[in-house]
Amino acid sequence: MWLSRWRTETVTCIACGETIPRSEAREYDKYGNRWEREGKTFEYFCKPCDGDLCRYGRDGLEAQLTDLEAGEHSQEAFLRRYLCSLEERRRVEER
Ligand SMILES: [Zn+2]
Known part of the structure:
Protein backbone atom coordinates (compact mmCIF):
# COMPACT_ATOMS: atom_id res chain seq x y z
CA MET A 1 0.00 0.00 0.00
CA TRP A 2 2.72 2.46 0.86
CA LEU A 3 4.19 2.03 -2.60
CA SER A 4 1.14 3.67 -4.10
CA ARG A 5 1.92 6.71 -2.01
CA TRP A 6 4.75 7.62 -4.32
CA ARG A 7 2.32 7.95 -7.18
CA THR A 8 -0.26 9.91 -5.24
CA GLU A 9 0.15 13.61 -4.85
CA THR A 10 0.37 14.36 -1.16
CA VAL A 11 -0.12 17.53 0.83
CA THR A 12 0.72 18.49 4.38
CA CYS A 13 -1.93 19.37 6.92
CA ILE A 14 -1.09 22.86 8.22
CA ALA A 15 -2.50 22.06 11.64
CA CYS A 16 -0.90 18.73 12.59
CA GLY A 17 1.79 18.32 9.93
CA GLU A 18 0.42 14.98 8.77
CA THR A 19 1.12 14.08 5.15
CA ILE A 20 -2.06 13.01 3.43
CA PRO A 21 -3.18 12.25 -0.13
CA ARG A 22 -4.44 15.41 -1.74
CA SER A 23 -7.69 13.67 -2.61
CA GLU A 24 -8.40 13.20 1.11
CA ALA A 25 -7.40 16.69 2.17
CA ARG A 26 -9.65 19.65 2.73
CA GLU A 27 -8.62 22.83 0.99
CA TYR A 28 -8.19 25.87 3.14
CA ASP A 29 -7.93 29.37 1.81
CA LYS A 30 -6.89 31.80 4.49
CA TYR A 31 -8.85 34.58 2.85
CA GLY A 32 -11.98 32.46 2.99
CA ASN A 33 -12.37 32.49 -0.77
CA ARG A 34 -12.45 28.92 -2.01
CA TRP A 35 -14.07 29.76 -5.32
CA GLU A 36 -11.41 31.93 -6.91
CA ARG A 37 -8.83 29.37 -8.01
CA GLU A 38 -6.89 31.34 -10.57
CA GLY A 39 -3.17 31.62 -9.85
CA LYS A 40 -3.18 30.60 -6.22
CA THR A 41 -2.21 27.74 -4.04
CA PHE A 42 -4.34 26.38 -1.28
CA GLU A 43 -3.28 25.20 2.10
CA TYR A 44 -4.66 21.91 3.40
CA PHE A 45 -6.15 20.33 6.45
CA CYS A 46 -6.59 16.63 7.06
CA LYS A 47 -10.18 15.67 7.77
CA PRO A 48 -9.87 15.35 11.57
CA CYS A 49 -8.26 18.80 11.87
CA ASP A 50 -10.77 20.32 9.48
CA GLY A 51 -13.57 18.89 11.60
CA ASP A 52 -12.00 20.31 14.76
CA LEU A 53 -11.58 23.76 13.32
CA CYS A 54 -14.92 24.24 11.66
CA ARG A 55 -16.75 24.38 14.96
CA TYR A 56 -15.16 27.71 15.77
CA GLY A 57 -15.99 31.03 14.23
CA ARG A 58 -13.09 32.32 12.18
CA ASP A 59 -14.50 35.74 11.52
CA GLY A 60 -11.66 38.18 11.61
ZN1 LIG B 1 -4.26 17.51 10.54
Missing part, protein backbone atom coordinates in the same frame (compact mmCIF):
# COMPACT_ATOMS: atom_id res chain seq x y z
CA LEU A 61 -9.17 35.59 12.82
CA GLU A 62 -6.72 36.00 9.97
CA ALA A 63 -6.83 39.76 10.28
CA GLN A 64 -6.25 39.41 13.99
CA LEU A 65 -3.30 37.08 13.49
CA THR A 66 -1.82 39.54 11.01
CA ASP A 67 -2.28 42.39 13.49
CA LEU A 68 -0.50 40.36 16.14
CA GLU A 69 2.34 39.63 13.70
CA ALA A 70 1.91 35.89 14.10
CA GLY A 71 5.03 34.00 13.06
CA GLU A 72 7.30 37.00 13.57
CA HIS A 73 7.79 36.46 17.28
CA SER A 74 8.39 33.43 19.45
CA GLN A 75 5.35 31.28 20.11
CA GLU A 76 5.34 32.33 23.73
CA ALA A 77 5.37 36.02 22.89
CA PHE A 78 2.68 35.52 20.31
CA LEU A 79 0.40 33.57 22.67
CA ARG A 80 0.76 36.26 25.32
CA ARG A 81 -0.28 38.92 22.82
CA TYR A 82 -3.07 36.73 21.51
CA LEU A 83 -4.53 36.14 24.97
CA CYS A 84 -4.30 39.86 25.73
CA SER A 85 -6.17 40.70 22.57
CA LEU A 86 -8.88 38.14 23.40
CA GLU A 87 -9.30 39.77 26.80
CA GLU A 88 -9.49 43.17 25.20
CA ARG A 89 -12.07 41.97 22.71
CA ARG A 90 -14.20 40.47 25.47
CA ARG A 91 -14.07 43.73 27.42
CA VAL A 92 -15.16 45.66 24.33
CA GLU A 93 -18.02 43.24 23.70
CA GLU A 94 -19.23 43.42 27.29
CA ARG A 95 -19.59 47.16 27.17
Whole structure:
Protein backbone atom coordinates (compact mmCIF):
# COMPACT_ATOMS: atom_id res chain seq x y z
CA MET A 1 0.00 0.00 0.00
CA TRP A 2 2.72 2.46 0.86
CA LEU A 3 4.19 2.03 -2.60
CA SER A 4 1.14 3.67 -4.10
CA ARG A 5 1.92 6.71 -2.01
CA TRP A 6 4.75 7.62 -4.32
CA ARG A 7 2.32 7.95 -7.18
CA THR A 8 -0.26 9.91 -5.24
CA GLU A 9 0.15 13.61 -4.85
CA THR A 10 0.37 14.36 -1.16
CA VAL A 11 -0.12 17.53 0.83
CA THR A 12 0.72 18.49 4.38
CA CYS A 13 -1.93 19.37 6.92
CA ILE A 14 -1.09 22.86 8.22
CA ALA A 15 -2.50 22.06 11.64
CA CYS A 16 -0.90 18.73 12.59
CA GLY A 17 1.79 18.32 9.93
CA GLU A 18 0.42 14.98 8.77
CA THR A 19 1.12 14.08 5.15
CA ILE A 20 -2.06 13.01 3.43
CA PRO A 21 -3.18 12.25 -0.13
CA ARG A 22 -4.44 15.41 -1.74
CA SER A 23 -7.69 13.67 -2.61
CA GLU A 24 -8.40 13.20 1.11
CA ALA A 25 -7.40 16.69 2.17
CA ARG A 26 -9.65 19.65 2.73
CA GLU A 27 -8.62 22.83 0.99
CA TYR A 28 -8.19 25.87 3.14
CA ASP A 29 -7.93 29.37 1.81
CA LYS A 30 -6.89 31.80 4.49
CA TYR A 31 -8.85 34.58 2.85
CA GLY A 32 -11.98 32.46 2.99
CA ASN A 33 -12.37 32.49 -0.77
CA ARG A 34 -12.45 28.92 -2.01
CA TRP A 35 -14.07 29.76 -5.32
CA GLU A 36 -11.41 31.93 -6.91
CA ARG A 37 -8.83 29.37 -8.01
CA GLU A 38 -6.89 31.34 -10.57
CA GLY A 39 -3.17 31.62 -9.85
CA LYS A 40 -3.18 30.60 -6.22
CA THR A 41 -2.21 27.74 -4.04
CA PHE A 42 -4.34 26.38 -1.28
CA GLU A 43 -3.28 25.20 2.10
CA TYR A 44 -4.66 21.91 3.40
CA PHE A 45 -6.15 20.33 6.45
CA CYS A 46 -6.59 16.63 7.06
CA LYS A 47 -10.18 15.67 7.77
CA PRO A 48 -9.87 15.35 11.57
CA CYS A 49 -8.26 18.80 11.87
CA ASP A 50 -10.77 20.32 9.48
CA GLY A 51 -13.57 18.89 11.60
CA ASP A 52 -12.00 20.31 14.76
CA LEU A 53 -11.58 23.76 13.32
CA CYS A 54 -14.92 24.24 11.66
CA ARG A 55 -16.75 24.38 14.96
CA TYR A 56 -15.16 27.71 15.77
CA GLY A 57 -15.99 31.03 14.23
CA ARG A 58 -13.09 32.32 12.18
CA ASP A 59 -14.50 35.74 11.52
CA GLY A 60 -11.66 38.18 11.61
CA LEU A 61 -9.17 35.59 12.82
CA GLU A 62 -6.72 36.00 9.97
CA ALA A 63 -6.83 39.76 10.28
CA GLN A 64 -6.25 39.41 13.99
CA LEU A 65 -3.30 37.08 13.49
CA THR A 66 -1.82 39.54 11.01
CA ASP A 67 -2.28 42.39 13.49
CA LEU A 68 -0.50 40.36 16.14
CA GLU A 69 2.34 39.63 13.70
CA ALA A 70 1.91 35.89 14.10
CA GLY A 71 5.03 34.00 13.06
CA GLU A 72 7.30 37.00 13.57
CA HIS A 73 7.79 36.46 17.28
CA SER A 74 8.39 33.43 19.45
CA GLN A 75 5.35 31.28 20.11
CA GLU A 76 5.34 32.33 23.73
CA ALA A 77 5.37 36.02 22.89
CA PHE A 78 2.68 35.52 20.31
CA LEU A 79 0.40 33.57 22.67
CA ARG A 80 0.76 36.26 25.32
CA ARG A 81 -0.28 38.92 22.82
CA TYR A 82 -3.07 36.73 21.51
CA LEU A 83 -4.53 36.14 24.97
CA CYS A 84 -4.30 39.86 25.73
CA SER A 85 -6.17 40.70 22.57
CA LEU A 86 -8.88 38.14 23.40
CA GLU A 87 -9.30 39.77 26.80
CA GLU A 88 -9.49 43.17 25.20
CA ARG A 89 -12.07 41.97 22.71
CA ARG A 90 -14.20 40.47 25.47
CA ARG A 91 -14.07 43.73 27.42
CA VAL A 92 -15.16 45.66 24.33
CA GLU A 93 -18.02 43.24 23.70
CA GLU A 94 -19.23 43.42 27.29
CA ARG A 95 -19.59 47.16 27.17
ZN1 LIG B 1 -4.26 17.51 10.54
